[in-house]
Amino acid sequence: xxxxxxxxxxxxxxxxxxxxxxxxxxxxxxxxxxxxxxxxxxxxxxxxxxxxxxxxxxxxxxxxxxxxxxxxxxxxxxxxxxxxxxxxxxxxxxxxxxxxxxxxxxxxxxxxxxxxxxxxxxxxxxxxxxxxxxxxxxxxxxxxxxxxxxxxxxxxxxxxxxxxx
Amino acid sequence: xxxxxxxxxxxxxxxxxxxxxxxxxxxxxxxxxxxxxxxxxxxxxxxxxxxxxxxxxxxxxxxxxxxxxxxxxxxxxxxxxxxxxxxxxxxxxxxxxxxxxxxxxxxxxxxxxxxxxxxxxxxxxxxxxxxxxxxxxxxxxxxxxxxxxxxxxxxxxxxxxxxxx
Numbered sequence: 001x002x003x004x005x006x007x008x009x010x011x012x013x014x015x016x017x018x019x020x021x022x023x024x025x026x027x028x029x030x031x032x033x034x035x036x037x038x039x040x041x042x043x044x045x046x047x048x049x050x051x052x053x054x055x056x057x058x059x060x061x062x063x064x065x066x067x068x069x070x071x072x073x074x075x076x077x078x079x080x081x082x083x084x085x086x087x088x089x090x091x092x093x094x095x096x097x098x099x100x101x102x103x104x105x106x107x108x109x110x111x112x113x114x115x116x117x118x119x120x121x122x123x124x125x126x127x128x129x130x131x132x133x134x135x136x137x138x139x140x141x142x143x144x145x146x147x148x149x150x151x152x153x154x155x156x157x158x159x160x161x162x163x164x165x
Numbered sequence: 166x167x168x169x170x171x172x173x174x175x176x177x178x179x180x181x182x183x184x185x186x187x188x189x190x191x192x193x194x195x196x197x198x199x200x201x202x203x204x205x206x207x208x209x210x211x212x213x214x215x216x217x218x219x220x221x222x223x224x225x226x227x228x229x230x231x232x233x234x235x236x237x238x239x240x241x242x243x244x245x246x247x248x249x250x251x252x253x254x255x256x257x258x259x260x261x262x263x264x265x266x267x268x269x270x271x272x273x274x275x276x277x278x279x280x281x282x283x284x285x286x287x288x289x290x291x292x293x294x295x296x297x298x299x300x301x302x303x304x305x306x307x308x309x310x311x312x313x314x315x316x317x318x319x320x321x322x323x324x325x326x327x328x329x330x
Contacts, residue, residue, distance in 0.1 A: 005225050005288070006169045007259040038250075042258065044235035047248030052308035058261060060170050070209035083212030085292040088299075093207065094172040094290045096223060098263065100300055123170070125259045127250040132305040133324050134253075135265055140297040143217035159298050 009123035011038040011109070013059055017119050034101075036111040036124055043109035046127075050106045054130035057116060060123045061095035068092050076157045082144055097122075100130055174288035176203040176274070178224055183285050199266075201276040201289055208274035211292075215271045219295035222281060225288045226260035233257050241322045247309055262287075265295055 016033045068091045073081050102114035181198045233256045238246050267279035
């Protein structure tokens with residue numbers, strides 16, 4: 001029998017994306033449009049979280065209902081084919097999403113955050129502090145995106161910055 | 166009935182930590198001691214991953230068998246009490262671990278990485294590229310650790326740098 005592990009929601013993510021979500025966070029979304037509603041039994045676990053500028057939001061992409069392909073062609077990559085694990089595609093063997101977001105404030109069990117690319121009511125499964133010395137890699141790269149001709153344009157998409165071309 | 170989601174291993178993590186793991190990665194572990202063994206059916210998903218300097222390794226902390234407390238006192242924090250979600254404690258409602266590691270090389274279904282703090286044979290559940298513009302936050306902080314008197318010392322622990330005091 002195949003080993004499986006169970007995970008459970010610890011809350012939900014509220015976003016303006018009811019029927020469609022951008023592939024990556026949009027920078028011009030309204031403040032206050034994005035927040036986490038943590039189940040009351042976990043609210044005490046948020047103590048001191050507010051001391052962090054950034055947090056990891058970890059969620060379960062529960063709208064995914066297809067088997068993943070091992071080779072994918074990410075949006076706006078102009079047909080470039082890469083391995084699934086070299087992409088941030090939501091269609092993965094374990095559809096777990098991870099976003100680094102700015103922490104805007106906490107009120108009881110509500111955590112206000114900067115935008116992220118998840119549908120409204122996506123199940124929240126964990127929150128972790130983003131800790132500068134562990135998680136900030138200043139010499140990181142953009143991998144295969146760095147090799148593409150229109151890299152600068154693609155990076156606008158990756159960062160979710162609106163643009164006209 | 167409570168909602169639960171199922172996740173499944175996509176491979177295992179090999180590390181030198183058979184019976185005890187450091188709280189955070191140690192910098193002086195041997196090259197080649199840390200690698201991911203991806204199940205053969207997912208090996209094609211690694212195509213082009215090697216173009217990234219850093220990757221996220223996502224794993225299931227399957228040795229955890231206790232209910233988490235919502236208030237924790239992280240190791241070497243001198244008794245500081247913080248919320249579970251303001252810590253990287255492995256004892257969480259969903260025991261999912263996330264580490265940013267350096268990608269050293271890939272050989273078929275084996276991914277060589279820099280050190281991380283997981284026990285040998287920890288189930289691997291996902292690999293994602295760490296993409297500079299999405300994941301590197303140069304203005305990130307250390308949250309509540311920044312307020313402690315011996316912050317510099319604690320950061321050595323967080324970074325897993327061996328030291329004598």
